[in-house]
Structure formats: C-alpha cells, structure tokens
Amino acid sequence: MLELLSYGFIQRALLASLLIGLVCAVIGVFAVLRGMTFIGAGTAHSAFAGVTFAFWIGFPPFLMALVFGLSTVWITSYVQEKGKMKPDVPIGVFYTFTMALAIFFIGLMKTSRPEVFGYLFGSILSVTQSELIVIFALSVVILFIVGLFFKEFHFISFDQDMAEASGIPAKKLSFLLLNLISLAVVIALKSVGAMLVFALLVIPAAAAQQWATNMRSMMITSAIIGVASSWMGVLLSYWFDVPSGATIVMFSAGVFLFSVLFSGRQRMGQTS
Amino acid sequence: MTPHPIIRFSNATFSYKGHTALEGVTLDVHEGEFVGVIGPNGSGKTTLLKGLLGLIYPSAGSLQIFDCACEALRCEHRARIGYLPQKERTDPNYPITIWEVAMMGRYGAIGLLKRPKRQDREIVLESLEAVGMVSLKDHPFGQLSGGQQQRVLIARALSQRPDILLLDEPTTGIDATTQKRLSDLICRLHQQYKLTIVFVTHDINMISPIAETLIVLNNRLHAKGRPSEILTKEILSPVYGEEVIVAKRDQKPYIIVHDTHDHA
Numbered sequence: 273m274l275e276l277l278s279y280g281f282i283q284r285a286l287l288a289s290l291l292i293g294l295v296c297a298v299i300g301v302f303a304v305l306r307g308m309t310f311i312g313a314g315t316a317h318s319a320f321a322g323v324t325f326a327f328w329i330g331f332p333p334f335l336m337a338l339v340f341g342l343s344t345v346w347i348t349s350y351v352q353e354k355g356k357m358k359p360d361v362p363i364g365v366f367y368t369f370t371m372a373l374a375i376f377f378i379g380l381m382k383t384s385r386p387e388v389f390g391y392l393f394g395s396i397l398s399v400t401q402s403e404l405i406v407i408f409a410l411s412v413v414i415l416f417i418v419g420l421f422f423k424e425f426h427f428i429s430f431d432q433d434m435a436e437a438s439g440i441p442a443k444k445l446s447f448l449l450l451n452l453i454s455l456a457v458v459i460a461l462k463s464v465g466a467m468l469v470f471a472l473l474v475i476p477a478a479a480a481q482q483w484a485t486n487m488r489s490m491m492i493t494s495a496i497i498g499v500a501s502s503w504m505g506v507l508l509s510y511w512f513d514v515p516s517g518a519t520i521v522m523f524s525a526g527v528f529l530f531s532v533l534f535s536g537r538q539r540m541g542q543t544s
Numbered sequence: 545m546t547p548h549p550i551i552r553f554s555n556a557t558f559s560y561k562g563h564t565a566l567e568g569v570t571l572d573v574h575e576g577e578f579v580g581v582i583g584p585n586g587s588g589k590t591t592l593l594k595g596l597l598g599l600i601y602p603s604a605g606s607l608q609i610f611d612c613a614c615e616a617l618r619c620e621h622r623a624r625i626g627y628l629p630q631k632e633r634t635d636p637n638y639p640i641t642i643w644e645v646a647m648m649g650r651y652g653a654i655g656l657l658k659r660p661k662r663q664d665r666e667i668v669l670e671s672l673e674a675v676g677m678v679s680l681k682d683h684p685f686g687q688l689s690g691g692q693q694q695r696v697l698i699a700r701a702l703s704q705r706p707d708i709l710l711l712d713e714p715t716t717g718i719d720a721t722t723q724k725r726l727s728d729l730i731c732r733l734h735q736q737y738k739l740t741i742v743f744v745t746h747d748i749n750m751i752s753p754i755a756e757t758l759i760v761l762n763n764r765l766h767a768k769g770r771p772s773e774i775l776t777k778e779i780l781s782p783v784y785g786e787e788v789i790v791a792k793r794d795q796k797p798y799i800i801v802h803d804t805h806d807h808a
C-alpha cells in the first residue's frame with residue numbers, strides 16, 4: 273500500500289479524485305435539493321463537445337470544455353428566461369445538440385485521437401501535473417464561493433421565491449450556482465468522463481439525503497461518500513485494471529442502494 | 545390625522561403572458577392596518593401578494609410600497625415584508641430543521657457573506673416562542689404536520705421583524721382547532737408588533753371578525769370596506785353567485801356560499 277503511494281501517477285490520481293469527489297458531492301447537495309441536476313448532464317455533454325472541438329483545432333481540451341460548459345449554462349438560462357419554459361426543455365435540446373456536435377467534430381478529425389475517449393469514459397490514472405493544477409485551482413474557487421454563500425444557497429434550494437421575497441438576490445445566486453455546477457462537471461470529466469459525471473453529482477448527495485436531517489449532516493455525509501467512492505475507483509482500477517469511472521459510479525450506486533434500504537429503518541426508529 | 549399609506553396601488557394591472565389576472569386596482573393600505581382579502585379561485589389574490597413582494601410588476605398603473613415603486617424594491621425593502629406562501633407540499637425528506645427554517649427569515653437582514661449573530665438567534669427563538677414551536681426546534685421540518693409547518697413558516701416570517709406581513713391562505717387545510725389558534729396568533733401579533741397585515745383567505749367567517757378592512761377581488765377590486773359593509777348579498781352575490789346566503793349568528797352576519805358549480 274505504502275509502496276503504491278510512492279508512484280507519482282497514483283498520488284496525482286488520489287489527489288485529483290479527492291478534489292473531484294469532494295467538489296461534486298458538495299455542489300451535488302445543492303443541485304439535488306434545488307432540482308438542478310439536469311444542468312449537470314447538459315454541461316457534461318457540451319463540455320465533451322468542447323473537448324472534441326479542442327482536439328480538432330488543436331486547443332487545450334480543458335479550456336474548451338470550460339468554455340462550452342459555461343456557455344451551456346448561459347445559453348439555457350437565456351433561452352429559459354426568453355421562452356418562459358421549464359429548464360429541462362432547453363437543457364434537453366442542448367444536451368442532444370452538443371452530443372451531435374461532439375460526434376460531428378470526432379468525424380472531422382483527420383487522425384483518430386483515442387485520448388478523446390478518456391474524456392468520455394474517464395481516466396483518472398492518467399491525470400497530468402498541469403491538469404492536477406487546474407483541478408486544484410478550480411476546486412478551491414468553487415469551494416470558496418460555496419463557503420461564502422452557503423446560507424443563501426441553502427435558502428434558495430429550500431424555497432427560491434421565498435428567498436427572493438425576503439431580500440436575498442435569489443436570481444443572481446441561482447445563476448451563480450448553475451455556473452458552479454457546470455464548473456464541477458468540467459473538472460470531473462477527467463475522472464469519470466462525460467457519460468458518468470452526472471452520477472458523481474447526484475448519487476453521493478442523494479444517498480446522503482437518505483440519512484440527513486439537516487443541511488450540515490447532508491453535506492458531510494455526501495462529501496464522505498463522494499470522496500470514498502472516488503478513492504475506491506482509483507484503487508480498484510489500479511489493482512484490477514478496470515475502468516476507473518465506471519468503478520466509481522458502481523461503488524457510489526452501491527452506497528446509494530444501501531442507504532435507501534437501511535436508512536428508512538433508522539429514521540422510523542428515531543421518530544418512534 | 546390619517547396615517548400615511550404604507551402600500552399604494554394606483555390603477556395597477558397585473559398580467560401573466562398577456563392574460564390579465566388583476567385589472568385596475570386602486571387601493572391604499574395604512575400602517576398597522578389589518579386587511580382581509582377574499583375572492584373565488586383565480587380571482588387574483590395571490591397575484592396581489594406577488595405584486596407586493598415585487599415578484600411581478602404591474603403592466604399598467606403603479607404600486608408603491610414604503611414610498612418606493614415596486615419595480616425598484618431593493619433587498620432591504622423586501623426584508624421588511626414577511627410572507628407566508630400559499631401552501632405547497634415540501635419534500636418530507638428535505639434535510640432542514642425547524643430552527644434552520646426559522647433562521648432563514650434572518651438571512652435578508654444578516655446580509656451576504658455574514659453569519660447569524662447572537663441577536664439573530666434571540667430573535668429566532670422569540671419567533672418560535674410566539675408560535676409555540678420552541679420545544680421541537682431541532683426536529684426535521686418535513687416531518688411536521690401541515691398546521692405545525694404553517695406555524696414554523698409564520699415564525700420564519702416573524703424572524704424578519706417585518707413591517708408588513710402577507711399571509712396567503714395560512715389556515716387552509718388545517719383542522720378547526722389549529723385554525724382558531726393560528727388566527728388568534730395572527731391577531732395577537734398584529735396588536736403586539738403593530739404589524740400591517742394582508743391576510744388572504746377563503747374563510748369569510750373566520751376573517752370578518754378579525755380584519756379591520758375586507759377587500760373582495762374578482763380579477764379587479766370588487767369591493768373594499770369594513771367587514772360589516774362588505775358582508776351583504778348585494779356585494780357578495782355578483783362574485784360568488786346568487787346562492788350566497790347572509791345569515792345571522794350571534795347578531796353577526798354569517799356567510800353561507802354554495803358552490804354553484806355543483807349545480808351547473
């Protein structure tokens with residue numbers, strides 16, 4: 273085990289998955305409670321389209337993923353506001369459109385680029401030093417902003433109209449939260465990939481909700497599940513040479529199932 | 545000397561997507577006044593409150609609150625308006641305690657980037673005391689009964705230390721005893737804190753003894769006056785149909801409204 277930790281790539285993978293697991297689990301709590309998870313799925317696919325675009329024109333993939341991911345939020349919010357529709361409609365349109373775009377860009381590439389698929393399915397063991405720095409910087413930014421606006425995010429997740437009515441700039445903060453969700457998704461592309469990033473956002477928070485009776489306990493539980501799943505993914509994928517992203521998602525799904533089955537009993541025990 | 549109006553609707557019209565919900569309302573509410581709002585489903589009662597909260601703006605005419613146009617209502621103004629929304633079911637698994645819900649009423653006053661201080665905790669405690677929910681303060685909100693949730697939401701509104709309290713059908717779907725307790729509580733708060741209250745309800749007989757002013761909406765301001773002036777067949781039957789019966793009970797008017805749709 274200790275010998276394992278001396279490998280640079282394992283150190284990077286563990287550190288990256290710690291940050292990604294933590295950030296997604298924390299942001300996921302608000303996304304789940306606020307009912308904003310769909311934007312995560314939407315961002316994931318358009319960020320992947322950004323990655324393929326970057327490979328096609330020879331740009332840094334992370335940067336393009338970021339640009340595409342954030343523009344998803346801006347465009348869908350704008351369309352939603354303009355058309356006065358529920359957010360799942362513009363996101364649904366965007367989701368499929370950007371996936372089509374990704375396929376289109378892959379088709380345009382002159383040579384086959386297998387690295388692209390690392391962003392689709394995740395490849396945490398191949399995180400480079402510079403990617404780690406970007407992941408670290410963005411994670412710090414996201415967690416810092418969450419810390420600053422924690423009570424407001426809590427309020428708008430509980431009741432957006434009420435928050436607006438009682439003097440919280442709820443619309444602006446809600447938009448900020450959407451941007452943070454999208455950033456979290458972008459940094460998680462590397463670990464679980466665009467196909468599965470939705471799981472990292474939703475599952476730890478949903479499992480935690482089964483146990484929690486207040487916001488703090490949900491946050492902490494979600495963070496523990498997120499980080500533990502991510503680390504399990506790294507270790508299992510190293511030991512057994514299985515895909516890391518899929519392992520992370522299967523492990524956290526297992527925790528979710530366990531929570532659904534066993535927390536109910538605990539809750540009934542508490543109230544009786 | 546007449547007190548200054550704290551709320552002033554001047555020929556205000558509110559619409560959703562071109563569909564007019566409330567037309568040409570002219571209405572003053574004075575500081576410390578207790579206004580009851582009645583009217584059938586879809587008559588614009590909730591819309592009136594949303595206008596007061598600055599959640600929707602008049603498409604014609606104007607609405608002033610605290611001498612400020614509602615379009616320009618700033619966060620600090622909004623923090624002075626407490627609001628109890630029309631009941632919607634909260635997710636019973638939403639992880640939040642009663643204390644946390646009541647504390648949310650302070651967030652507007654605390655402001656961004658700051659944490660609750662001792663003074664905020666004292667106010668929240670006092671609000672929970674006022675509604676009799678202190679003993680359950682660490683209990684999950686989602687697991688309370690509907691009436692208990694309403695009481696906690698009133699405590700949240702009180703935590704704002706509001707000047708105006710807007711209540712949208714706070715007693716609907718609640719048993720008679722709890723209903724009575726809630727309306728007594730609201731009366732007491734009105735007297736104790738000199739709160740201006742706008743109380744929307746379908747229960748004409750509950751509101752008429754406690755409100756100072758009653759207004760009847762029917763997608764416009766149909767009538768306004770003291771409850772005794774409003775509770776007449778002439779005023780109510782154009783809105784509620786010919787089947788309205790104004791009876792007397794203990795020397796006071798008592799309204800019986802038949803649902804005309806049942807016979808249609």
Ligand SMILES: Nc1ncnc2c1ncn2[C@@H]1O[C@H](COP(=O)(O)OP(=O)(O)OP(=O)(O)O)[C@@H](O)[C@H]1O
Pocket residue numbers: 560561563564565583584585586587588589590591592630
């Ligand atoms: N968000 C909305 N979008 C479109 N139309 C709306 C919206 N909210 C209300 N309306 C319409 O505006 C009118 C007034 O609605 P409002 O909610 O103010 O009625 P209400 O008097 O509160 O009714 P209730 O007694 O059922 O609560 C109705 O015709 C309703 O269909």
Ligand SMILES: [Mg+2]
Pocket residue numbers: 589590591630712
């Ligand atoms: Mg209503």
